[in-house]
Structures are given as structure tokens and as C-alpha cells.
Amino acid sequence: MKAKSIYSTVISLLLSLFFTVATIYGQTNNHQSPYLNLITISTEKDHFLSQEAIWIFINFKNTTKDTLRIDRTTICEGLRVGAIQGPRVPKYLRLSGIPSSLVVPGDSLFDLVDLNTYYGTTGGLYIGWRFIPTGHYRVYIKLPSYRIISDTIEITVSEPEGEELKALNLLTKGMKLSETVGDERKAAIAKAYKKFEELVEKYPHSLYAPKALDRAARCYIYVSGEEEKALQKYRELLEKYPESPYYKSALTGVYVIYWNNHDKSGLRREMNQLIKKHPNSKISEGAKKSIEGSIKHW
Numbered sequence: 001m002k003a004k005s006i007y008s009t010v011i012s013l014l015l016s017l018f019f020t021v022a023t024i025y026g027q028t029n030n031h032q033s034p035y036l037n038l039i040t041i042s043t044e045k046d047h048f049l050s051q052e053a054i055w056i057f058i059n060f061k062n063t064t065k066d067t068l069r070i071d072r073t074t075i076c077e078g079l080r081v082g083a084i085q086g087p088r089v090p091k092y093l094r095l096s097g098i099p100s101s102l103v104v105p106g107d108s109l110f111d112l113v114d115l116n117t118y119y120g121t122t123g124g125l126y127i128g129w130r131f132i133p134t135g136h137y138r139v140y141i142k143l144p145s146y147r148i149i150s151d152t153i154e155i156t157v158s159e160p161e162g163e164e165l166k167a168l169n170l171l172t173k174g175m176k177l178s179e180t181v182g183d184e185r186k187a188a189i190a191k192a193y194k195k196f197e198e199l200v201e202k203y204p205h206s207l208y209a210p211k212a213l214d215r216a217a218r219c220y221i222y223v224s225g226e227e228e229k230a231l232q233k234y235r236e237l238l239e240k241y242p243e244s245p246y247y248k249s250a251l252t253g254v255y256v257i258y259w260n261n262h263d264k265s266g267l268r269r270e271m272n273q274l275i276k277k278h279p280n281s282k283i284s285e286g287a288k289k290s291i292e293g294s295i296k297h298w
Contacts, residue, residue, distance in 0.1 A: 039058065040061075041057065043056060046153070052116075053210075055113070055114055067104045075143070079139065132157050134158050136156050137155050138153075170203075171195075174199070174216075175215065178219060200216075210237060213233050213234075213237040214253075221256070231270075255267065255294075271288070274287040
């Protein structure tokens with residue numbers, strides 16, 4: 001009996017020690033840095049069509065007492081897509097020139113990315129563009145180095161029908177032409193922006209229309225060199241689709257055109273017109289930042 005009692009005591013002590021160590025270890029293992037849960041992500045909706053832009057709104061809130069340097073590239077690389085029902089989606093990153101930002105205590109860093117720019121199937125539509133296949137997916141941001149795990153959101157991607165399918169066919173043709181390389185590139189680009197413009201003309205209410213205008217402007221500005229036509233496309237995008245997240249791309253495109261021409265006064269005039277047309281909007285906020293940027297960097 002005495003031996004049994006000693007045995008029981010030893011077992012109790014070992015169990016007690018185990019749970020104590022486990023508790024301490026668990027507390028240490030679960031101890032998170034001050035960065036925990038500071039990132040929230042969201043989408044405007046949860047149902048998307050194939051090849052439609054899937055905009056992820058990212059908000060970083062600095063609740064620490066320190067000014068933090070947040071690398072946007074790291075945040076974008078932290079995006080994860082898990083298939084709930086559908087094909088596995090390997091990560092496909094196209095990151096360049098995304099700056100880091102200093103975020104003071106109590107301040108927020110807002111950004112948005114098109115998920116289709118960062119992820120897609122390896123056997124995508126064609127080289128250079130990848131898209132999330134149809135299916136049901138879970139999206140979140142995970143940064144192990146900071147121990148950040150953002151909100152988790154769910155999205156569904158499905159095939160378009162009717163007019164949206166016709167619009168997608170035009171977009172697909174235009175994008176394939178815009179990817180042409182070699183001696184035929186210039187002629188292909190001229191055909192590409194015609195496809196984009198045809199889409200906007202025939203299907204102005206399509207989900208693909210803002211993207212088509214953005215691509216048309218890029219064809220003009222980066223290949224054809226017809227910058228005034230590119231400006232017209234960006235203006236059309238901002239005028240017709242002011243609520244589209246493509247406003248950010250349009251503002252950047254306008255900024256780049258004036259920057260390349262060293263036309264600071266032209267940029268300010270353009271941005272002030274946008275502020276007047278779209279007061280108290282994201283376009284207005286972006287235009288003001290463009291003016292501030294011209295003052296700071298030119």
C-alpha cells in the first residue's frame with residue numbers, strides 16, 4: 001500500500017509538472033507580438049466572375065506606441081488562398097516597386113490589391129496572366145515573422161453568362177493581343193485597344209468594363225506613345241466608374257504621364273479638376289495625394 005501511495009504521489013507530481021510546463025509553454029507559444037490582429041481585409045462582395053478583378057481591401061492599424069515601417073510587399077506576399085471547394089491555387093506573385101510606409105501610433109495604412117494579380121493556376125489563360133479558377137475559396141493574410149493573421153474571408157468564383165460572357169470574350173482577345181511579342185507587337189497592340197474599346201461601347205455596364213478601359217489606356221501610354229489618348233481613357237474610367245477600385249490605377253497612370261513630361265502645372269490642373277468633380281470621394285483623396293507627391297518629389 002505504501003509503495004502504491006508513493007507511486008500515486010509520483011504520478012500526481014509528474015502530471016502536475018506536465019500541466020505546469022504545458023501551461024507555461026502554451027503561454028509562451030501563444031504569446032504574440034504587438035502586431036497581432038492589426039490587419040483586416042475585406043471585399044466589396046463575395047461572388048465574382050471568372051477573370052473579374054478580385055479587389056482585396058487591406059487595412060493596417062497601428063495600435064502600438066511605436067512608429068512602424070510596414071512593407072507592403074511583405075503584406076501582399078502574406079496573402080493566402082485556400083480552396084474550400086475547387087482547384088488548389090498556387091501562389092503567383094508579381095510584385096515590384098511597392099514601397100514600405102512609416103505608420104505612426106494610432107494611424108492606419110490602407111491599400112488594395114487585385115487578387116488575380118497575385119494568384120492563379122499555373123496553366124492559366126496564357127503566359128503572363130493567371131486567374132483564380134471557378135470554385136469556393138478562403139482568403140487571409142499570414143505573416144509568420146510578425147505573427148499576424150488577418151481576418152478570414154470567403155469568396156466564390158463562377159463562370160459568366162449572357163452579355164458578361166460576350167464581354168469577357170472581348171477582354172480575353174484584347175489581353176491576348178496585348179501580350180504579343182516580337183515584330184508583330186505594335187500591330188497587335190493597335191488591335192488590342194480596339195477590343196477593349198469595343199467592350200466598353202457594347203457593354204458599358206459590364207463588370208469587365210473598368211478593366212478594359214484601364215488596359216486600353218496602358219496600350220496607349222506604354223506602347224503606342226499616344227499619351228493624350230491614354231489620358232482620355234483614364235478620364236473616361238474616372239468619370240464612368242468612379243466607384244471602381246481601378247480609380248487608383250487611373251490616378252497613377254495620369255501621374256506617370258505628367259511626370260514623364262515634367263509637367264507639374266498640368267498635373268495639378270488635372271488633379272484639381274478631379275477634386276472639383278468628385279468632392280469627398282476616394283478619387284478626390286487620391287488626387288490630393290498626387291498634388292502633395294508632386295510638391296514633395298518634383
